[in-house]
Amino acid sequence: MEAGRVRRETVIEARNLGLTFETNDGPVHALRDVSLSIGKGEFVSFIGPSGCGKTTFLRCIAALEAPTAGTLSVNGMSADAARRARAYGYVFQAAGxxxxxxxxxxxxxxxxxxxxxxxxxxxxxxxxxxxxxxxxxxxxxxxxxxxxxxxxxxxxxxxxxxADILLMDEPFGALDEIVRDRLNEALLKLWARTEKTIGFVTHSIPEAVYLSTKIVVMSPRPGRITDVIESTLPRERPLDIRDSSAFIAIAHRVRDGLRAGQGDEE
Amino acid sequence: MLVPVLTVLSVIVVLWYGAAIWLNAQWTYDQAARAGAEVSFSELLADTLTQDRPVLPAPHQVAAGLWDGFFAQKVTSKRSLVYHGWITLSATLLGFAIGSGAGIVLAVGIVHNRAMDLSVMPWAIASQTIPILAIAPMVIVVLASVGVTGILPKAVISAYLSFFPVVVGMAKGFRSPRPMQLDQLRTYNATRAQTFWKLRFPASLPYLFASLKVSVAASLVGAIVGELPAGGAGGLGARLLSGSYYGQTIQIWSALFTAAILAAGLVMIIGAIEKATLRRMGMGG
Structure with missing residues (x-):
């Protein structure tokens, strides 16, 4: 499928999105100034340390949280209208x-x-x-x-x-590495067969690089995007692609992004 | 399994016999003193365990009383424990149905309505701090004055005791789904009714059965208490009352045991329904 090169229609569009929780210890900026567009059929991973807002952003797309600033559209409508139109399937951390x-x-x-x-x-x-x-x-x-x-x-x-959109919040986080590899492989096959747009939250660098067409690196306090990496890997990905130099290069850039996010905190 | 149960049971029986001899001995000595006779140990044993109105009836006397009450009388006789037991049981079941029904309805309200959430529970707790013995005669009198007599006033008292464990248990049960499960239904855009029937209600069933077991025992207590002021209308409560008027201790103990057997039976029936239901739902393990 070479369709990746073609300009895709935008499914999810966030502009200067912010979310501030008012707590007893003062406001907490869960998200600040997040702008991102996700095209139809993309596999987008959100990666970052805990507290970086990756899950919060996914929950905003699902209209499970309400942003306090900026705009967010899903399928050309508000996130809540998209939820009511049952525009997405959501997979939680626990099977539930x-x-x-x-x-x-x-x-x-x-x-x-x-x-x-x-x-x-x-x-x-x-x-x-x-x-x-x-x-x-x-x-x-x-x-x-x-x-x-x-x-x-x-x-x-x-x-x-x-639904055309599948949102997944660390779905394999609680599983062991071997099972996780198998499920990641199966997920890619499923994505190829169904051509869904997938938003995937993870804290594993190899998982993000292996799965995604686009990797969004985030950092905490306030939760924000520090890097957006378009993957150069082909869509066909056997497990041993993780030993290729292209894979290692992307993983390196993700790690740098994560480190930079940590850096300006100290 | 059987051995420890039988051991405990025989210890209880031995202690009971001991207590019966000890507590009834005074009467035997008094009688002997009046007749100017001496009492040997074997005479003491024989007498303390066969008195007509013992302070504490011996186990075999209670067993004989139970046998007589259950099997030696016509079930329509006023001396039949089946007759009195049924009067109490019917009030218990009606009160249990009203009480647990009201408890479930209140719990649904508490979970879905903020005003009820804040207001119902304090009243429910306050209602349980009032001694039922003080309420019962008033309920009987008030209802009688508006023409309601018979089983219903007793059922009301029984319901008054039995709704509380159900409210507390079911409010907890309906809230037992985790936030993630509620979020998930939100992603399906499920209505409140769908959320209730698909998630909250099935999730609450283990809590329901636990509450019902407490509630049915409380219902029985309520029905018996409701029979005390009503006196002559029959039931185990009336049997207890007349037994204490006339010093018929064997009658009192037989009625008490009948009540205990009823309560154990009711709890066991609910336990069996619980087991079957939860197994069918795949939650029995």
């Missing part, structure tokens, strides 16, 4: 599956809420189960599955209603 529902029942949850017909619910559940390689596990309960499988089920749940 309902223990009283089977895997299929959990994936059906958003479909029930959105009023899909029973036939269509069943059809979509089957489809997304196969997208995340969980065919045949629909009737199991969450506790019968490993942590990695549960997280895959939660991704399937976010995909079930086929």
């Amino acid at each position: 599956l309902y223990p009283w529902r089977t895997i299929a029942g959990n994936i059906r949850l958003p479909l029930e809420i959105m009023g899909f017909s029973r036939a269509e619910q069943a059809e979509r559940v089957e489809k997304v189960l196969s997208l995340v390689d969980l065919e045949g596990f629909g009737r199991k309960f969450p506790w019968q599955l490993s942590g990695g499988m549960q997280q895959r089920a939660s991704i399937a749940r976010a995909l079930a209603f086929d």
Whole structure:
């Protein structure tokens, strides 16, 4: 897919976005002056130390937080209108599956809420189960599955209603390295097949570089963007691409960005 | 499993016999003194365990009283414990239904309405600090004056005791979903009703059953207390009252044991429903 070179239509657009929490210890600037545009079909990672606002920014896009300054548009409308139009699927840090529902029942949850017909619910559940390689596990309960499988089920749940945008907040943060590698590989395949726009929060440099077409490096106090790196890696990425010089060069630039962000704090 | 249970049980029975001999001995000595006779140890044993109105009836006397009350009488007889037990049980069940229903409704209000959140709980707590023995006669009298008599006043008293554990448990249960789970439903743009039925309610079920077990036992206490001022209308409470009027200690203890058996049975039934429900929901482990 060479489409990456073509000018893409903008899906998410932030201009001078700021978010200040009023606390008893005075205002906390979670985000300040964040400007970023994300094109259709991009895979954008947000990386930075804790407190840099990467999760907060993702939550702003999802309209789970309300910015106090600047403008933010998602699919050409306000973030909250986009949420009400069910423009995105959101994957949280924990799988958060309902223990009283089977895997299929959990994936059906958003479909029930959105009023899909029973036939269509069943059809979509089957489809997304196969997208995340969980065919045949629909009737199991969450506790019968490993942590990695549960997280895959939660991704399937976010995909079930086929929103164009997928927002993921450190979805593999709690999993071990080996499982994480496998899931990252599977996620890239899934992205290639579905052509969704993905926003991905992580604190792992290799993960960000391996997955993304664009890496947004952020730094804390106040949360802001210090570097935006367009990846030069091809879209086809076997796991051993992580030994290539291009990969190492990007990882180096990310690390420099992170260090610079730390630097002007001291 | 069985051995420790039986050990504890036999220790209780032995202590009980000991206490019965000790507490009833005074009467035996007094009788003997009046007749100018001496009491041997075997006579003491025989007498203290077979008195008509002992201070503390021996276990076998209570067992005989229970047997007589349950099996030796027609169930419609006023001397049948089945008859009195049913009167109390029906008031208990009605009160339990009203009380736990009201408790759930109040908890839903507390979780969804800020004004109720701030105002209901202090009143609920205050209501439980008033001694039920003081309230019960007034409820009976007030309701009787507007023409309501029979089972309903007792059920009201029973409900008064049983709604509280349900309010407290369910307010906690409905709030048991984590913020992440609520955020997730927000991303689906779910309505409050959907959030309640899909998430809050199922998540609250373990809390519901725990509350119901406490609540049903409280309902039984409420029904019995409600029968004390009503006196003649029957029920285990009336049985306790008449037993204490006439010094029929065996009757009192038989009624007490009947109440205990009822309470244990009700709690066990709820426990069985809990187990079946949670297993079906995949939460039984």
